[in-house]
Amino acid sequence: MATAKLLVVLVALMAAASSSCGPWELNIRMPTARAVEDAAAGVAAPLIHALRPLVGSAGDLGRRGGVPCDSWRLAVEAYNKRDWKTVPADCEGYVGHYMLGGHYRRDSRVVVDEAIAYAEGLKLAGNGREVWVFDIDETSLSNLPYYAKHGFGTEPFNATSFNAYVLEGSALALPETQRLFDKLISLGIKPVFLTGRTENQRAITVVNLRRQGYYGWMKLLLKPVGFKGTAIGFKSGERRKLQDAGYVIVGNIGDQWSDILGAPEGARTFKLPDPMYYIG
Numbered sequence: 001m002a003t004a005k006l007l008v009v010l011v012a013l014m015a016a017a018s019s020s021c022g023p024w025e026l027n028i029r030m031p032t033a034r035a036v037e038d039a040a041a042g043v044a045a046p047l048i049h050a051l052r053p054l055v056g057s058a059g060d061l062g063r064r065g066g067v068p069c070d071s072w073r074l075a076v077e078a079y080n081k082r083d084w085k086t087v088p089a090d091c092e093g094y095v096g097h098y099m100l101g102g103h104y105r106r107d108s109r110v111v112v113d114e115a116i117a118y119a120e121g122l123k124l125a126g127n128g129r130e131v132w133v134f135d136i137d138e139t140s141l142s143n144l145p146y147y148a149k150h151g152f153g154t155e156p157f158n159a160t161s162f163n164a165y166v167l168e169g170s171a172l173a174l175p176e177t178q179r180l181f182d183k184l185i186s187l188g189i190k191p192v193f194l195t196g197r198t199e200n201q202r203a204i205t206v207v208n209l210r211r212q213g214y215y216g217w218m219k220l221l222l223k224p225v226g227f228k229g230t231a232i233g234f235k236s237g238e239r240r241k242l243q244d245a246g247y248v249i250v251g252n253i254g255d256q257w258s259d260i261l262g263a264p265e266g267a268r269t270f271k272l273p274d275p276m277y278y279i280g
């Protein structure tokens with residue numbers, strides 16, 4: 001009897017999740033055979049990942065998985081854990097729930113709320129020299145549809161398949177970051193994209209950003225093809241060039257510590273969550 005009640009509750013939760021999903025959720029679906037058949041028949045694909053029905057349970061997932069994945073994630077976000085290659089295999093479910101179940105979006109919202117409050121409190125010179133640096137992947141655009149198909153970071157990074165995904169230009173805007181981007185433009189602060197994507201991905205990156213509603217950035221700075229240095233070295237070097245050209249970096253936001261370390265960091269930095277991969 002208790003089991004039957006539980007099933008009813010689960011079905012109700014799934015229905016509620018289905019009816020309230022927005023573009024973010026609708027665009028993250030697993031490529032099941034059924035989905036392919038439905039698409040061919042003109043039927044809407046079923047909702048996203050099989051993990052999605054456990055919405056809201058992310059806070060309890062460390063215990064649920066029997067491994068301390070919540071502690072692992074905290075160590076990652078606090079930069080106590082570094083140079084890791086993959087998400088622990090036992091934490092695939094945890095990270096999947098975290099990313100898809102609302103927790104990730106809530107954490108991102110807190111970061112962006114702080115960033116907007118800070119930006120609104122700035123006394124701007126009004127000379128058009130104030131800029132804000134934005135990382136792209138897992139900051140301005142989300143590659144979650146790719147990672148949902150690749151173990152949420154438990155699989156070793158595969159540059160070939162990931163670059164093929166990038167060339168689709170289908171990454172989603174992270175809605176929270178887009179809210180910050182638009183706010184900064186309204187305040188007169190110019191966004192600068194600074195990314196580890198390479199110059200040969202410039203055209204598709206511009207297409208992807210525009211498709212997702214990003215307009216009005218001042219610069220898009222990409223890594224030269226064949227660049228051998230570290231992410232921190234590249235990004236801090238580009239920020240130095242901006243500063244030397246007379247721009248004032250009032251803010252800097254990224255999902256990796258390598259986005260926000262290395263002078264000049266910017267007057268204030270903001271770290272978005274990313275438990276799926278590490279870039280040193």
Ligand SMILES: [Mg+2]
Pocket residue numbers: 135136137138139254255256
């Ligand atoms: Mg990034």
